[in-house]
Amino acid sequence: MxxxxxxxxxxxxxxxxxxxxxxxxxxxxxxxxxxxxxxxxxxxxxxxxxxxxxxxxxxxxxxxxxxxxxxxxxxxxxxxxxxxxxxxxxxxxxxxxxxxxxxxxxxSGEDEAGLTYFAARRWYGWSAGRLLLVDIGGGSMELALGRDVEPELAVSLPVGAGRMTRELLTEDPPPPRQLKAVRKRARETLSEVLDRLRWEGGPRRVVVTSKTFKQLARLAGAPPQRKGPFARRELKLADLRKQLTKLAAVPAAERARFRGVSRSRARQIVAGAVVAEATLTALDVTSVEVCPWALRxxxxxxxxxxxxxxxxxxxxxxxxxxxxxxxxxxxxxxxxxxxxxxxxxxxxxxxxxxxxxxx
Known part of the structure; x- marks a missing residue:
């Protein structure tokens, strides 16, 4: 079939x-x-x-x-x-x-979060334990947490890379005040669910999906996709911060020449990096693993x-x-x-x- x-x-x-x-x-x-x-x-x-x-x-x-x-x-x-x-x-x-x-x-955003979590759970299996998933799309960011097939928590937040670029990063390259505005928006939006995440208990493994995270991991030195899905791809918060500084310092046309950054996403990758950095910081996460399976x-x-x-x-x-x-x-x-x-x-x-x- x-x-x-x-x-x-x-x-x-x-x-x-x-x-x-x-x-x-x-x-x-x-x-x-x-x-x-x-x-x-x-x-x-x-x-x-x-x-x-x-x-x-x-x-x-x-x-x-x-x-x-x-x-x-x-x-x-x-x-x-x-x-x-x-x-x-x-x-x-x-x-x-x-x-x-x-x-x-x-x-719905919650269904997107649940189905993406479902794919990640299938990829990593039961041995992964309690799983926290983060996915940054163009319009929204999805979070899901659980230990079973269905997540205990699945939420969608309006801080996607494209949305934040359109609403807050109006200059290219963006000045520090605009980066600060994206970070503030992300933190304020995340604050609505942080208490619930803490209540549910800490995850054993934190994984990320979406093209935003894949490109950020590639920038930080993760293996290219041609190496296959079983190559371990990790993104450390310290490396993310270094790449964010480099990305924000140049216009989109120059970002498109960076390793792993596609031309169509060169403008919004900065907002995606800011949201990613703010999210991992708020969650007290220093390293994440990139899951090859997602919503589709x-x-x-x-x-x-x-x-x-x-x-x-x-x-x-x-x-x-x-x-x-x-x-x-x-x-x-x-x-x-x-x-x-x-x-x-x-x-x-x-x-x-x-x-x-x-x-």
């Missing part, structure tokens, strides 16, 4: 295709990435601009075309905070459906578990190919309904397990 997840985020629409079977890990067979670049398209009234809507609809259309071309049987399209939190999100979803033939769903793997793993344990969920026909289907997202609490492509080869089994996010 060929499954695919289409993650429609602030930087890109990413299609991850896997040949899945119950009990097997979700190893990507193909990956397609289409730019959305929505961070600068959010207007003062909270709506996505017409240009942003055109861009995301086109990106999803091309990704769906790729899914059809690659013989995908079941497709899970969903949007994250950039579209989910837009004041005109229903209009955005309607436009995507009209152009691409699929209607993306949106997950969590969705696929949840699906495979549901197929093994229960009857299949109702299917929706994929408009562009009758034999393909679109299914509801399998989440811990049930999904909430809102109402030229580059196709990468499969690579080695180790590269497929890592999702091929090279840096």
């Amino acid at each position: 060929r499954l695919a997840v289409l993650d429609i985020g602030s930087n890109s629409a990413q299609l991850q295709v896997v040949d899945a079977s119950s009990g097997a890990p979700p190893l990507p067979a193909h990956a397609v990435k289409e730019p959305t670049l929505l961070a600068e398209e959010l207007l003062p009234d909270g709506t996505l601009s017409a240009t942003g809507i055109d861009r995301v609809a086109g990106a999803v259309g091309r990704a769906v075309d790729a899914a059809v071309r690659l013989g995908v049987d079941h497709l899970y399209p969903f949007v994250t905070a950039a579209v989910r939190d837009a004041a005109n999100r229903d209009a955005v979803i309607d436009r995507v459906e009209a152009e691409a033939g699929v209607r993306p769903q949106f997950l 793997e969590g969705i696929l793993l949840r699906h495979l578990e549901d197929v093994a344990d229960t009857a299949a969920l109702p299917l929706q026909p994929l408009a562009r190919r009758p034999s393909a289907t679109v299914r509801r997202l399998p989440t811990a609490h049930g999904a909430t309904e809102p109402g030229p492509s580059t196709v990468e080869s499969a690579g080695t089994p180790e590269e497929r397990a890592s999702g091929r996010e090279d840096g």
Whole structure:
């Protein structure tokens, strides 16, 4: 069975295709990435601009075309905070459906945190003990803590790298006062959940996911993704602080030439680093491990578990190919309904397990 997840985020629409079977890990067979670049398209009234809507609809259309071309049987399209939190999100979803033939769903921030935690728990296994997960996306940061399959705590905070860049880092490079403003916002937002985290008890292992953390770890000397998922990737707080100083001192165009920093994220990586530093400091964490699995793997793993344990969920026909289907997202609490492509080869089994996010 060929499954695919289409993650429609602030930087890109990413299609991850896997040949899945119950009990097997979700190893990507193909990956397609289409730019959305929505961070600068959010207007003062909270709506996505017409240009942003055109861009995301086109990106999803091309990704769906790729899914059809690659013989995908079941497709899970969903949007994250950039579209989910837009004041005109229903209009955005309607436009995507009209152009691409699929209607993306949106997950709550808490569901994103829970599914990302679910993937990390599967990766590390029961021996990891109590696990604390941190994920910094474009619009939000997710935290999840637990020792079982489902987290005891899963929260989403509005301090994503793209959001903080747009709202607080208006100059390039940003002056110290703007960096201070991001740090203050992150600390104040984190203060809302720190007492709960302390109440739940300290974690045995702290892990991070997201492109933000992967790029920061790579900057600090972690192995590149081509080394495969089993290469240990660690980010120390002391190294993070050193890299933050270097990143903040130069404009985005120069950051894009740094090891591991992609051009599309060069502007927001500074805000991501500030939020990461503030978070680890507040949590009294001096070192974290980068987990190769995150939200997309969590969705696929949840699906495979549901197929093994229960009857299949109702299917929706994929408009562009009758034999393909679109299914509801399998989440811990049930999904909430809102109402030229580059196709990468499969690579080695180790590269497929890592999702091929090279840096």
